[in-house]
Every structure is written in C-alpha cells, then in structure tokens.
C-alpha cells in the first residue's frame with residue numbers, strides 16, 4: 001500500500017498489523033514522517049485535546065534492590081551515594097506542585113519490597129492527599145510489588161501506577177536483566193494493578209541494543225492489547241557505568257538522532273493505535289534534543305513530567321548519561337516549560353488532574 005494511504009488508514013482508526021507499524025517506524029519517503037506526525041497530532045487533538053497536563057516528578061530515593069543492566073541507579077553500581085528524601089521534603093515538593101498548579105504528582109524511586117517501605121509510601125500518600133485537600137492526582141512508579149502492597153497504596157490515595165514493561169519481547173527482556181528479574185512477574189503486576197482499580201501506565205525503552213524495528217512494532221501491539229490508560233515510553237540512553245552502557249561505548253550524533261526519531265515515531269504510532277490514552281513526552285527525549293519534549297507533543301504526546309526533585313538529589317538519580325535539568329530548580333523549569341508549550345499553540349491544564357480519558361470512559365461503561 002502507498003505509505004500516505006497507510007497513514008490515512010491509521011488516522012481513521014483502522015487496525016495496523018505489525019509489518020505496517022514497522023514500515024511506518026522507518027519509512028524514509030519524502031514527506032512521510034511529517035504526514036505521520038500530523039496525523040497523530042490530529043488524532044490527539046480530537047481524542048484528548050490540545051492541552052498539556054503536568055505531573056511534577058519527585059525522584060525520592062535511589063535505593064534499589066534490582067540490578068537492571070541499563071540503569072544508572074542499579075544495585076551494584078559502585079560508588080553511588082544512596083539517599084532517601086525525608087517525608088517532610090517530599091511533602092514540601094507536593095505542596096509546591098499543588099500551589100503552582102501542577103494537577104498531579106509522580107513519586108518515583110528504585111524498587112524496594114519491604115514492610116517499612118510500604119508503610120513509608122502509605123504515610124506519604126495520606127500526607128499528600130491531606131495537604132492538597134485531595135486535589136493532587138498521585139502516580140506511583142515504584143516497581144514490582146505484591147498485591148497487598150498495591151492495595152494498601154491504592155487505599156491510601158494512589159491514583160495511577162506507571163510500570164514500564166521495558167520491552168514486550170521476553171527474550172530481549174531476559175538479555176537486559178539478571179536471571180532473577182522476571183518478565184512474567186512484571187506483566188503480572190500490570191494485571192494486578194488493573195484489577196486493583198488503578199489507572200495503569202506502561203511503556204518501553206526505545207533503541208535498546210538488539211531491539212529490532214519489528215520488536216518495537218510488537219511493543220505498540222502489546223500496549224493496544226494490554227488496553228492501558230497511560231503510556232510512558234522513551235529512548236534508551238546509555239549510562240557508561242552500567243554493563244549495557246559500557247558495551248555501547250561513545251555514541252555519535254547520528255546514533256542519537258536515530259534514537260530520537262524512533263522515539264517520536266513510536267509516540268505517533270501509539271497515538272494512532274491507542275487514541276484516547278495519556279502519553280508522556282519522556283525526559284529522555286529532551287536529553288537527545290533540547291526541544292525533544294516539544295517534538296514529542298507535536299508527535300502526539302499530551303503529558304509532561306517536569307522534575308521537581310530538590311536539585312541536590314538529582315546528581316545521585318542519573319539513570320543515564322546527560323540527564324537534563326540537573327541544576328535547574330522547579331520554578332525555572334515551570335516558567336521555561338510554559339513558554340515552550342505556548343509556542344506550540346497549546347495550553348497547560350494548570351490545576352487540572354488530567355486523568356486519562358480512556359480510564360474515565362472505562363469507568364462509565
């Protein structure tokens with residue numbers, strides 16, 4: 001089929017096959033990428049509107065019991081100073097987010113499974129709901145946990161949970177993790193979260209060593225079949241002091257551009273396929289291009305997650321090399337972001353939670 005006809009079919013909502021998605025991820029015909037992004041943008045405008053919602057992200061601890069081969073805060077990274085912010089500091093960040101019109105907050109950390117950690121987060125959730133009068137939506141991104149922990153956090157006020165599957169290919173997943181990190185458990189956690197009433201988000205890293213375009217196309221179909229409410233995916237960026245990053249060596253500009261391009265096309269294809277979900281323009285896009293997040297919005301994303309972690313902790317939460325905004329404080333980020341979004345002709349939904357339209361519709365049906 002002609003590539004432009006294929007894009008039109010995707011815009012109408014026709015189901016694409018894996019081969020067709022793979023083709024759209026790479027096709028180099030003149031005008032095809034622009035047509036793809038324009039179609040995805042129209043679907044975004046129609047399905048979720050031209051409004052960007054903010055989630056202030058607090059990366060509150062780099063303590064992690066896992067050892068993912070790609071991650072800069074993995075357990076066995078040598079010489080990294082470990083921290084956990086005090087509850088008062090986390091609540092202060094939440095108060096700042098609420099007062100500055102961020103409708104939602106994301107709490108992210110390394111993965112810790114313990115009664116102490118469960119209770120710590122439970123108390124935080126109650127505290128956040130209390131200081132914001134229940135206004136702030138709260139997303140947790142705290143990894144794999146048992147059903148009981150998820151239930152306690154939901155009961156304490158958690159609204160959304162983001163757990164990236166990282167790749168939908170079990171064999172690639174196996175190569176990226178030690179043998180006790182299980183794809184099936186991660187997928188099972190997504191099911192637990194869905195059953196537990198959460199707005200569920202997942203996503204992948206894009207441009208991983210050994211990841212084919214067909215595998216990325218399968219990722220889009222995984223998202224469709226998992227029927228998620230939110231998608232948070234972004235380019236993989238090597239970290240020199242990790243097993244995977246050490247192997248890839250110094251990357252040239254062309255490699256970074258290719259990864260950015262794939263990241264943007266994945267957003268567009270996810271929008272064309274899943275339609276009414278929230279899609280985040282990941283910070284990793286900005287690491288590859290200073291305007292990466294805005295490019296993500298133009299390709300179909302509608303969520304931005306500005307980092308509101310106190311600057312003194314950010315150096316110790318470097319998931320990958322060149323993570324942006326290391327020394328920019330939350331207020332700087334807010335102002336520069338507002339200018340950038342308005343330049344695109346979009347508005348920011350200040351003070352709005354921006355729940356996933358798909359989640360709202362599912363609850364009504």
Ligand code: SAM
Pocket residue numbers: 070071072108109110111141142143144162163164166204205234235236237238239284319320
């Ligand atoms: N520990 C929790 C988990 O793994 O779900 C949440 C925090 S973890 C740092 C959040 C996400 O960071 C992971 O799901 C992974 O996709 C991403 N990440 C880690 N290392 C990365 C890298 N080198 N490049 C891009 N993203 C990375």
Ligand code: SF4
Pocket residue numbers: 064065066067068071072073074075109110111143
């Ligand atoms: Fe820990 Fe998450 Fe990093 Fe894996 S990706 S090492 S679970 S923080």
